[in-house]
Amino acid sequence: MSIEIKQVEKTFGTFRALKSVNLSIEDGEFVAILGPSGCGKTTLLRLLAGFERPSGGEVVLGGRLAASSAMSLPPEKRHIGMVFQNFALWPHMNVADHVRFPIRHHKQTPPEVRKQEKARIEEVLKLVGLEQMANRMPHELSGGQKQRVAIARAIAARPSLLLMDEPLSSLDAMLRMDMRREIQSVHRSTGTAIVYVTHDQGEALAMADRIVVMKDGEIQQVGTPQDIYLRPQTEFVAQFVSKSNLIPGRWEQETFFPTGDQIEIAWAGQQVAETFRRSGQYPVRPDQLELGPVQDGALRGSILNVQFQGKEFHYDVRTSYGQWEVVSARPFERGDEVSLHLPAAERRQELRYAK
Known part of the structure; x- marks a missing residue:
């Protein structure tokens, strides 16, 4: 029917x-x-x-x-x-x-x-x-x-x-x-x-x-x-369905620059909905982010809370942009300093700059 x-x-x-x-x-x-x-x-x-x-x-x-x-x-x-x-x-x-x-x-x-x-x-x-x-x-x-x-x-x-x-x-x-x-x-x-x-x-x-x-x-x-x-189209869908972190920053055409840190990183945003461009935000799902040891030239954060879920860890991470949720298979302890990457977006953006 x-x-x-x-x-x-x-x-x-x-x-x-x-x-x-x-x-x-x-x-x-x-x-x-x-x-x-x-x-x-x-x-x-x-x-x-x-x-x-x-x-x-x-x-x-x-x-x-x-x-x-x-x-x-x-x-x-x-x-x-x-x-x-x-x-x-x-x-x-x-x-x-x-x-x-x-x-x-x-x-x-x-x-x-x-x-x-x-x-x-x-x-x-x-x-x-x-x-x-x-x-x-x-x-x-x-x-x-x-x-x-x-x-x-x-x-x-x-x-x-x-x-x-x-x-x-x-x-x-x-x-x-x-x-x-x-x-x-x-x-x-x-x-x-x-x-x-x-x-x-x-x-x-x-x-x-x-x-x-x-x-x-x-x-x-x-x-x-x-x-x-x-591909969420609104802030509510991004947060309710995929638990996305909404990162503040500025848009220049299809490129997003997170603000609030001492370094400048560019993320490609071809598939990000117009809603987020107008509000100066970039939705990042917890499973998109990668955690690693602190290194120069990377976003930094500290582990506030850890939940072990068997095959993965669910982290609350304090960053200069606010508190983020991150899902990772790598083990860290509460209080650890870490770097955060959005590898796929950064690789796409590097290719754009190389043209």
């Missing part, structure tokens, strides 16, 4: 939860709505589900007007599946009954699915790896198994659109990784369009075809995970 969100607004009293949101989602696409608490992402999902009516604009599902300020199709007429944050399983139903329920009771269930109910239940349980647990009750399941049941129930009636609202936030770290793979597998197997709401940057980057980054009820940027992470 394709989705068109056109100039959608949503207000609650005097509070504007959504501000003129425009978004197109293709049939079969996996789109993550990413943002902090209060940014409007769950409100947008509720509008798609039919739980809320927009204050302005239109929601078009599969070429059919689903909602405007004057009308809203109820959820049961939208042929959607929904996975909630808290699983929402019924304690008196076993696993198979949970999958059977939407097949029998959703008005939009395709006739062929109704006729082959038993086969469809077996197919869906096999898809989520629960074929041996059809008779288990919710209290007999682990957290990950409960989430699989919720997903199985949501896709049982072959919905045209699957909505997922922070579905993994209540699981531990290892289960979240496993469930990411399960959700990707379900998406590949069913071809159903998925709109996935999350505040977790890792989830969005790992699973989605496209990411929609929201802040204060507005869309900040839409793009592939690579575009969002590597």
Whole structure:
């Protein structure tokens, strides 16, 4: 099912939860709505589900007007599946009954699915790896198994659109990784369009075809995970998604000169968005910087804090530009003096000067 969100607004009293949101989602696409608490992402999902009516604009599902300020199709007429944050399983139903329920009771269930109910239940349980647990009750399941049941129930009636609202936030770290793979597998197997709401940057980057980054009820940027992470268009996206350090300085055409140190270093900025040029900043991700022993002609800093993360160290480094976050495989101790390099940018710039 394709989705068109056109100039959608949503207000609650005097509070504007959504501000003129425009978004197109293709049939079969996996789109993550990413943002902090209060940014409007769950409100947008509720509008798609039919739980809320927009204050302005239109929601078009599969070429059919689903909602405007004057009308809203109820959820049961939208042929959607929904996975909630808290699983929402019924304690008196076993696993198979949970999958059977939407097949029998959703008005939009395709006739062929109704006729082959038993086969469809077996197919869906096999898809989520629960074929041996059809008779288990919710209290007999682990957290990950409960989430699989919720997903199985949501896709049982072959919905045209699957909505997922922070579905993994209540699981531990290892289960979240496993469930990411399960959700990707379900998406590949069913071809159903998925709109996935999350505040977790890792989830969005790992699973989605496209990411929609929201802040204060507005869309900040839409793009592939690579575009969002590597080529942020706003300060908020740079800091929220890729944890970039925003370095102050001056721009001369496509060259950036950090200010505030005794040395002058030039960084190439061909791929840096116009937003940062206007504000006199340069976004540098923590993984872009290299740390080394102090040397002449390099930016200098001192290690304020160290967090060991297994294959790498996460450092807070005090520099003359402020405090930076740096990710490096090289071990340093708190209080060490270090040099900082942005090698790729510096090499490109040296080539420019050599011409």
